Amino acid sequence: MNIPTHDTNIAKQIENSFKDIELQNKLMNYAFSLTGSEDDAKDIVQQAIHNVWRKKDALQNWRYPQAYLMKTIKNQFINDYRKKQNRPTINITEDRQRNKTIQETTDNQAESNFSVQAIQEEISNLSENLRMPLELRMQKHTYEEIAEILQVPVGTIKSRIFMARKELENALVQKDS
Numbered sequence: 001m002n003i004p005t006h007d008t009n010i011a012k013q014i015e016n017s018f019k020d021i022e023l024q025n026k027l028m029n030y031a032f033s034l035t036g037s038e039d040d041a042k043d044i045v046q047q048a049i050h051n052v053w054r055k056k057d058a059l060q061n062w063r064y065p066q067a068y069l070m071k072t073i074k075n076q077f078i079n080d081y082r083k084k085q086n087r088p089t090i091n092i093t094e095d096r097q098r099n100k101t102i103q104e105t106t107d108n109q110a111e112s113n114f115s116v117q118a119i120q121e122e123i124s125n126l127s128e129n130l131r132m133p134l135e136l137r138m139q140k141h142t143y144e145e146i147a148e149i150l151q152v153p154v155g156t157i158k159s160r161i162f163m164a165r166k167e168l169e170n171a172l173v174q175k176d177s
Contacts, residue, residue, distance in 0.1 A: 023066055030070050034077045034149060036140070044080065048072040074149065085135070122171045123164075130164035133157050 027048070031041035052072055123131060136146045143161075147154045 023069070026066060027069055027073060031073050031077070033145060034074065044073055044076050048076050051076070078149065081136075118175065119168070119172065122168055122175070125171065126164055126167060130160050130167060133160045134164040134168075137161050 024045075027045050028041055031044045031048075032038060035041050035044060048069055052069065123134065126134065132150060133146050136149065137143075141149070143154050143157050147157045150157070
């Protein structure tokens with residue numbers, strides 16, 4: 001069976017791109033900027049490269065490998081993020097820290113009337129446009145990182161986080177009444 005030279009050429013270009021150390025460093029830096037963790041960044045880059053290699057036969061051209069791989073990394077990050085949101089894990093230390101933060105940030109109240117579970121429930125009820133930026137911000141991402149991840153302007157991210165906080169506050173006040 002003869003393989004068309006077009007496909008072989010693209011496969012060779014992809015393989016050469018994977019060997020490019022400078023490109024590997026750029027991909028790792030980009031993935032690290034998204035995840036904030038070197039291990040997670042390595043995992044995402046590896047998954048992205050694996051996905052591109054698996055789909056190499058379907059690719060029409062390989063003119064912009066860096067752009068294509070970075071887009072693949074971003075999509076992989078978003079997919080992983082969504083999977084984590086669908087499978088909540090409980091970390092007692094994290095839960096205590098979150099509870100402490102919630103208590104410290106309530107409006108001039110000595111004690112919070114809301115449980116972490118109630119707040120998380122209300123956050124999950126927010127629309128995705130408001131929930132995603134808020135959750136990313138809660139994970140200590142900068143506004144710029146969130147804007148890059150969600151591909152919207154920074155001003156839009158700030159507005160959505162503000163609106164999410166207001167909706168969350170209103171929902172919790174109504175729930176408390």
